[in-house]
Amino acid sequence: MWSSPFITQPSSVSQIMLRVLLALIPGIALYVWYFGPAILVSIVLASATALATEAAMLKLRQRPLKPFLTDNSALLTAWLLALSIPPLAPWWLVVVGTAFAIAVSKHLYGGLGNNPFNPAMIGYAVLIISFPAHMTHWLTPHALAGTELTFGEQLDYIFNSVLPKGLSLDAVTMATPLDTLKTQLHLGLSVDNIRDMPIYGRLAGKGSEMVSIGFAIGGIYLLLTRIISWHLPVAFLATLFATAGIFHLLDPAHYVTPLFHWFSGAAMLGAFFILTDPVTSPTTTKGKLYFAFGAGLLTYLIRAFGGFPDGIAFATLLMNICVPLIDAWTQPKVFGKKGGGK
Amino acid sequence: MRPLFKFHGGIHPPTHKAESTGSPIAQAALPSKLVISLHQHVGNRAVPVVQVGERVLKGQIIGRPEGRLSSAVHASTSGTVSAIDMQLVAHQSGLPDLCVTLVPDGKEEWIPHSGVDYKQVAHTDLRHMLRQAGVVGLGGAVFPSDMKSYSHKHKIRTLVLNGAECEPYITCDDMLMRERAGDILRGAEVLRELLYAEEVLIGIEDNKPEAIAAMQQAVLGDKHAHMEVIAVPTLYPGGGAKQLIRVLTGIEVAAGVRSTEMGVQCFNVATAYCVWRAITYGEPLLSRIVTVTGNVEHAQNFEVLLGTPVDELVAQAGSKPDTERHIMGGPMMGVDLPSGSVGVTKATNCIIEASSRLFPPPPPALPCIRCTRCADVCPAELQPQDLYWFAKAKDFGKAQEYHLFDCIECGACAYVCPSQIPLVQYYRFAKSEIWQREREAQAAELARERHEFRLTRIEREKQEKAERLAQKEKAALAAKTAAPAPTPEPAAVAKAATDPDDTLQMRIDAAVARAKEQAAVAQPKNTDTLTPEQQAEIAAIEARRANIREMAAHAGADDEPPKSNQG
Numbered sequence: 001m002w003s004s005p006f007i008t009q010p011s012s013v014s015q016i017m018l019r020v021l022l023a024l025i026p027g028i029a030l031y032v033w034y035f036g037p038a039i040l041v042s043i044v045l046a047s048a049t050a051l052a053t054e055a056a057m058l059k060l061r062q063r064p065l066k067p068f069l070t071d072n073s074a075l076l077t078a079w080l081l082a083l084s085i086p087p088l089a090p091w092w093l094v095v096v097g098t099a100f101a102i103a104v105s106k107h108l109y110g111g112l113g114n115n116p117f118n119p120a121m122i123g124y125a126v127l128i129i130s131f132p133a134h135m136t137h138w139l140t141p142h143a144l145a146g147t148e149l150t151f152g153e154q155l156d157y158i159f160n161s162v163l164p165k166g167l168s169l170d171a172v173t174m175a176t177p178l179d180t181l182k183t184q185l186h187l188g189l190s191v192d193n194i195r196d197m198p199i200y201g202r203l204a205g206k207g208s209e210m211v212s213i214g215f216a217i218g219g220i221y222l223l224l225t226r227i228i229s230w231h232l233p234v235a236f237l238a239t240l241f242a243t244a245g246i247f248h249l250l251d252p253a254h255y256v257t258p259l260f261h262w263f264s265g266a267a268m269l270g271a272f273f274i275l276t277d278p279v280t281s282p283t284t285t286k287g288k289l290y291f292a293f294g295a296g297l298l299t300y301l302i303r304a305f306g307g308f309p310d311g312i313a314f315a316t317l318l319m320n321i322c323v324p325l326i327d328a329w330t331q332p333k334v335f336g337k338k339g340g341g342k
Numbered sequence: 343m344r345p346l347f348k349f350h351g352g353i354h355p356p357t358h359k360a361e362s363t364g365s366p367i368a369q370a371a372l373p374s375k376l377v378i379s380l381h382q383h384v385g386n387r388a389v390p391v392v393q394v395g396e397r398v399l400k401g402q403i404i405g406r407p408e409g410r411l412s413s414a415v416h417a418s419t420s421g422t423v424s425a426i427d428m429q430l431v432a433h434q435s436g437l438p439d440l441c442v443t444l445v446p447d448g449k450e451e452w453i454p455h456s457g458v459d460y461k462q463v464a465h466t467d468l469r470h471m472l473r474q475a476g477v478v479g480l481g482g483a484v485f486p487s488d489m490k491s492y493s494h495k496h497k498i499r500t501l502v503l504n505g506a507e508c509e510p511y512i513t514c515d516d517m518l519m520r521e522r523a524g525d526i527l528r529g530a531e532v533l534r535e536l537l538y539a540e541e542v543l544i545g546i547e548d549n550k551p552e553a554i555a556a557m558q559q560a561v562l563g564d565k566h567a568h569m570e571v572i573a574v575p576t577l578y579p580g581g582g583a584k585q586l587i588r589v590l591t592g593i594e595v596a597a598g599v600r601s602t603e604m605g606v607q608c609f610n611v612a613t614a615y616c617v618w619r620a621i622t623y624g625e626p627l628l629s630r631i632v633t634v635t636g637n638v639e640h641a642q643n644f645e646v647l648l649g650t651p652v653d654e655l656v657a658q659a660g661s662k663p664d665t666e667r668h669i670m671g672g673p674m675m676g677v678d679l680p681s682g683s684v685g686v687t688k689a690t691n692c693i694i695e696a697s698s699r700l701f702p703p704p705p706p707a708l709p710c711i712r713c714t715r716c717a718d719v720c721p722a723e724l725q726p727q728d729l730y731w732f733a734k735a736k737d738f739g740k741a742q743e744y745h746l747f748d749c750i751e752c753g754a755c756a757y758v759c760p761s762q763i764p765l766v767q768y769y770r771f772a773k774s775e776i777w778q779r780e781r782e783a784q785a786a787e788l789a790r791e792r793h794e795f796r797l798t799r800i801e802r803e804k805q806e807k808a809e810r811l812a813q814k815e816k817a818a819l820a821a822k823t824a825a826p827a828p829t830p831e832p833a834a835v836a837k838a839a840t841d842p843d844d845t846l847q848m849r850i851d852a853a854v855a856r857a858k859e860q861a862a863v864a865q866p867k868n869t870d871t872l873t874p875e876q877q878a879e880i881a882a883i884e885a886r887r888a889n890i891r892e893m894a895a896h897a898g899a900d901d902e903p904p905k906s907n908q909g
């Protein structure tokens with residue numbers, strides 16, 4: 001026998017995830033525009049691996065395939081991971097990272113909804129720790145590239161590790177703007193000198209700043225359609241801005257502007273797409289604010305003082321650990337129990 | 343404009359109200375038989391006072407109220423009692439209950455009845471009239487109105503008249519307000535008088551402009567001072583008493599608190615109407631307005647005699663052949679009726695004929711993705727995803743800690759869940775499990791104490807036997823050695839025989855009293871003031887609990903049964 005409610009709103013997990021995938025498209029389009037289509041190869045590779053791993057794990061766990069394969073959550077993990085890996089990375093890097101993310105950090109924890117850590121960020125962390133060298137060969141934006149690989153040559157490199165004769169990898173790749181900043185500061189240059197380097201644009205890295213804007217646009221779409229609530233992105237970006245701002249004001253020669261932090265690395269992607277993963281973020285409103293505050297602070301500290309170029313992934317994972325505690329501590333008062341009432 | 347307050351969350355399901363508001367309220371045809379449940383209200387079931395074969399008149403009491411929280415049940419028309427037995431009833435438990443079956447004679451012959459002028463009659467007498475007239479809350483709450491129209495401790499400032507009717511499909515209050523606004527307000531005056539309330543706020547959702555206009559007209563036309571009709575935003579579950587009180591007055595009535603403690607009392611508009619009929623005309627509650635809608639040819643509201651079988655009622659609206667089920671109430675909180683043969687009760691505000699075309703079964707549930715859409719819409723401001731998690735893990739203590747019993751089972755969370763998880767079912771399951779455990783714990787405690795008394799008694803008997811034996815031996819010895827000993831003093835014998843039993847009985851009684859006390863104290867959290875549905879459920883469970891206690895008492899039959907076992 002049924003019981004009430006007898007009607008439900010026709011919304012579904014797959015729809016929500018699909019919207020999030022859609023919202024990634026402006027950023028991806030700009031990525032292709034500024035860096036070439038290699039990223040699409042990573043995305044396709046990651047997607048295929050994610051679906052295959054998901055299917056295999058579901059089989060192993062004796063779960064029905066259809067509802068889970070079509071819930072789009074594996075695809076979202078794949079896309080987010082692909083966007084965090086250098087597009088020219090060898091194919092197996094993408095495959096290993098994605099397979100690990102899906103098999104271990106999602107299914108071994110119980111599958112959709114039960115994973116305490118953001119799977120894409122686990123995949124990223126595993127790769128950057130295991131294969132640090134491969135994770136630093138980022139493509140040079142068109143505007144700066146002396147030589148550029150054709151799409152065919154890119155594919156050749158991704159799948160066969162073969163570059164055209166006479167070309168070294170250094171000629172077509174470079175460190176990320178955040179990474180460059182860090183190394184140059186170590187070499188004793190001041191922020192102003194560094195910012196004069198050609199790889200920097202108006203806000204942050206040339207090209208990459210535009211990609212960040214693309215992700216921000218997608219994020220605003222998610223906010224407007226209420227797929228995500230404002231708490232996480234706003235609190236995260238505000239914290240990052242404020243912390244960076246304080247350091248910048250204290251010592252402008254050594255600390256870049258807050259806007260630079262907003263538009264470099266995965267800040268926008270993190271704010272709107274990674275931190276907002278509902279499964280691994282707090283459920284209470286207050287908890288969301290604390291979580292985003294912690295992630296913003298950690299991101300800045302790792303970026304400015306830590307050993308990795310970007311702090312989003314580790315900040316996210318560290319804050320993921322705290323989620324149960326945050327949720328337990330921020331339980332809101334229920335109806336009628338506010339204002340010290342009974 | 344009066345400032346309105348907001349409650350947290352809420353949803354906007356499609357209303358489907360237009361279907362049944364096209365034609366005025368119709369009088370439902372006299373059915374072939376009436377199946378009148380003797381348990382129409384929260385509290386004790388009425389006690390049958392008629393016999394099979396007896397002819398009864400319309401309005402005659404067939405069930406007398408039993409205990410404080412109870413209400414009378416009447417014959418809805420004149421006819422012959424054909425059965426008094428257990429039958430399926432319109433209740434979510436799906437369990438049978440005692441019903442009186444009446445075959446109408448078509449004469450509609452009334453008992454003599456007459457009303458009073460409420461201003462000339464003492465309040466206690468008015469309340470007694472309501473109890474005898476079987477007036478209970480008609481908003482689905484079915485709480486006896488005589489009990490609700492009384493606040494001895496707290497000053498009531500505001501009487502809220504609930505005309506919100508927020509559930510989709512239901513329009514019985516809407517139509518009643520459109521057609522009988524005057525009598526509703528007169529009834530509200532009686533209730534205001536009984537409660538000494540200062541003001542009456544009539545809340546109606548703004549998707550019922552005709553009802554609002556009619557009620558406003560009646561307020562002005564009949565010069566009801568202190569009354570105000572207020573359009574409240576259409577937002578489910580804005581018609582929940584607590585939500586409406588919040589919207590109109592800003593007061594939040596917590597679970598476990600009676601609204602009267604905060605100076606507010608809330609009655610449904612249809613209840614006010616019945617109060618007026620009962621007081622001024624001496625008319626018992628014999629019929630109510632029922633919306634018949636859903637999978638029917640022409641959805642409409644009917645004035646239906648209580649006890650009318652649902653089958654016969656829906657036939658009048660042209661129930662379509664592919665109808666699979668009858669839902670009583672709205673689609674959000676309604677119950678699936680166990681059978682079409684059940685009789686309409688005072689709680690039957692709406693019958694929705696359901697087919698899988700109209701209400702397709704939901705797709706299989708996916709895991710919770712913690713998206714908190716459920717928490718965003720929960721009017722009780724709970725964290726439904728956590729409650730779901732605890733209920734699923736059978737971590738009932740945690741569920742209670744996270745305020746499971748504040749859940750009003752409105753279904754808003756399940757409505758929005760993108761994983762299509764039947765959340766409310768999990769909450770009902772958890773609640774019933776908690777009650778069940780409570781029951782078992784009490785039964786076990788009782789059994790443990792019984793067992794201990796039994797051991798004590800056996801021990802004592804052994805000792806006595808040994809003593810008697812020793813005495814006998816001693817006596818025999820004495821008889822052998824000396825002249826026959828004097829017989830023991832009779833009084834002493836009597837004393838020896840009765841004394842231990844006496845103390846034993848006293849100790850048993852004391853223990854039983856203790857157990858009872860414990861049972862009274864060990865109530866689940868947050869169960870003091872519940873929605874009437876919950877109270878009904880608890881009442882049903884209480885009944886079963888009493889049953890178990892009785893069984894436990896008989897199970898220990900080799901033990902001396904305590905003097906009283908009705909805990």
Ligand code: SF4
Nearest residue numbers: 710711713714716759
């Ligand atoms: S709406 Fe459903 S999926 Fe989302 S948090 Fe609530 S229970 Fe989980």
Ligand code: SF4
Nearest residue numbers: 720749750752753755
């Ligand atoms: S059913 Fe309970 S938990 Fe769900 S929205 Fe209503 S009150 Fe909240």
